[in-house]
Amino acid sequence: MSVKIIAKDCTGCGICLEKCPFDAIEIVDNIAQLKDNCTGCGACARACPSKAIEVTRKAKKPTIKLEDYKGVWVFIEQHQGKIHSVALELLSEGRKLADALQVELAGVLLGDGVEHLAKDCFAYGAEKVYLIDGPVFKHYRTDSYTNAIVEVINKYKPEILLFGATNNGRDFASRIAVRINTGLTADCTELSIDPETKLLQQTRPAFGGNVMATILCPKHRPQMATVRPRVMKLCEPDYSRTGEIIRINSSVKEEDIAAKILEIVESSSKTVNLEDAEIIVSGGRGIGGPQHYHLIMELAEALGGVAGASRAAVDAGWVPQYRQVGQTGKTVAPKLYIACGISGAIQHLAGMQTSEMIVAINTDPEAPIFKVANYGIVGDLHKIVPLLTAKIKELKKSQKADKTAASV
Numbered sequence: 001m002s003v004k005i006i007a008k009d010c011t012g013c014g015i016c017l018e019k020c021p022f023d024a025i026e027i028v029d030n031i032a033q034l035k036d037n038c039t040g041c042g043a044c045a046r047a048c049p050s051k052a053i054e055v056t057r058k059a060k061k062p063t064i065k066l067e068d069y070k071g072v073w074v075f076i077e078q079h080q081g082k083i084h085s086v087a088l089e090l091l092s093e094g095r096k097l098a099d100a101l102q103v104e105l106a107g108v109l110l111g112d113g114v115e116h117l118a119k120d121c122f123a124y125g126a127e128k129v130y131l132i133d134g135p136v137f138k139h140y141r142t143d144s145y146t147n148a149i150v151e152v153i154n155k156y157k158p159e160i161l162l163f164g165a166t167n168n169g170r171d172f173a174s175r176i177a178v179r180i181n182t183g184l185t186a187d188c189t190e191l192s193i194d195p196e197t198k199l200l201q202q203t204r205p206a207f208g209g210n211v212m213a214t215i216l217c218p219k220h221r222p223q224m225a226t227v228r229p230r231v232m233k234l235c236e237p238d239y240s241r242t243g244e245i246i247r248i249n250s251s252v253k254e255e256d257i258a259a260k261i262l263e264i265v266e267s268s269s270k271t272v273n274l275e276d277a278e279i280i281v282s283g284g285r286g287i288g289g290p291q292h293y294h295l296i297m298e299l300a301e302a303l304g305g306v307a308g309a310s311r312a313a314v315d316a317g318w319v320p321q322y323r324q325v326g327q328t329g330k331t332v333a334p335k336l337y338i339a340c341g342i343s344g345a346i347q348h349l350a351g352m353q354t355s356e357m358i359v360a361i362n363t364d365p366e367a368p369i370f371k372v373a374n375y376g377i378v379g380d381l382h383k384i385v386p387l388l389t390a391k392i393k394e395l396k397k398s399q400k401a402d403k404t405a406a407s408v
């Protein structure tokens with residue numbers, strides 16, 4: 001943005017001085033003058049009663065040739081030599097995008113001694129793996145990973161780049177986007193290619209989940225998106241597939257990285273793995289207080305599952321945040337999801353509606369959760385949940401007894 005004072009219209013009233021948040025205007029000879037620290041924010045122009053300040057918005061012309069950018073890339077997040085499931089989900093989805101564009105699908109793999117993971121990338125659809133391997137990449141650090149990936153993007157120019165919306169993915173995808181002057185759509189729930197323009201259509205919930213927005217990045221490359229774990233479906237891997245490994249000689253050096261990792265302390269929340277759980281029992285505001293959450297935990301335990309919660313239960317301080325399911329919590333897709341005392345707000349559904357089977361327990365027969373539930377129980381969870389837990393325990397006990405009898 002550029003700001004210009006129209007001297008003939010300026011009355012020297014000084015209102016712009018008061019409104020400028022950067023103290024970047026002075027009055028000289030009864031006329032406003034811009035100082036060097038003007039940021040072009042335009043606050044002065046909006047305040048000027050004489051319309052004596054003009055703001056011109058100059059669109060920054062991209063300095064890149066869009067046609068130079070080809071191929072779909074997926075960042076292959078790995079921890080201690082094990083690929084994060086979201087990377088495989090993104091390869092599965094990336095394969096469809098690459099096929100629609102008739103281009104290659106590649107994985108970008110960083111780590112120390114991680115070449116053996118390339119075979120998994122090929123099995124899930126990649127034709128190429130860009131391998132950045134060395135001790136400096138042993139653990140994720142924002143600077144080393146950002147610098148290395150920016151280098152390969154500038155050299156090989158992908159048109160689409162996908163990241164898992166994990167802590168690491170969220171941390172450095174945004175930095176990469178700023179460095180290479182492109183856009184980033186976070187937390188996409190759907191990706192597709194526009195058949196006419198060949199642009200990536202990045203769909204995500206907006207305005208508190210009340211509308212679905214489809215976002216395009218027509219003038220910059222790569223088109224970048226993050227997707228949460230469990231949103232995209234995994235394809236069947238084919239381990240007979242092979243591909244090409246491109247070894248990158250990165251210029252990133254340990255001495256250039258400010259952050260040093262002294263010790264890694266595993267978080268206790270890791271023991272609650274909602275995202276990979278096959279059975280989840282979640283409690284909402286309907287549980288009535290933290291003293292009743294044990295009902296949810298006991299049913300989850302009896303079923304061999306994990307206990308989750310709605311945001312209302314988390315916000316009330318009844319349940320820790322790492323158990324939250326939904327738009328601002330975990331996205332889950334278990335075989336069985338039991339929602340107890342949860343109304344079924346759109347933001348909760350966003351995190352669990354792809355579950356294979358949904359059972360809802362709620363006193364209100366009109367609760368929206370019943371619209372997505374396969375089975376609904378209208379009633380008080382404080383009575384129903386303990387009955388279910390007792391019945392499941394009884395069934396398990398009798399199954400165990402039958403097995404013992406059969407083996408004698």
Ligand SMILES: Cc1cc2nc3c(=O)[nH]c(=O)nc-3n(C[C@H](O)[C@H](O)[C@H](O)COP(=O)(O)OP(=O)(O)OC[C@H]3O[C@@H](n4cnc5c(N)ncnc54)[C@H](O)[C@@H]3O)c2cc1C
Nearest residue numbers: 284285286310311312326327328329341342343348363381
């Ligand atoms: C930007 C944004 C992000 C959000 N992200 C999330 C998110 O990630 N996850 C999430 O869950 N929410 C999220 N929310 C909040 C969401 O809108 C709802 O407020 C929240 O899901 C409501 O939680 P709830 O269903 O437990 O509570 P309520 O809506 O209050 O529902 C409680 C339900 O319990 C039932 N009930 C009461 N007593 C009993 C009983 N004894 N037995 C059985 N049923 C009973 C009631 O009939 C009612 O249906 C978000 C909101 C916003 C604006």
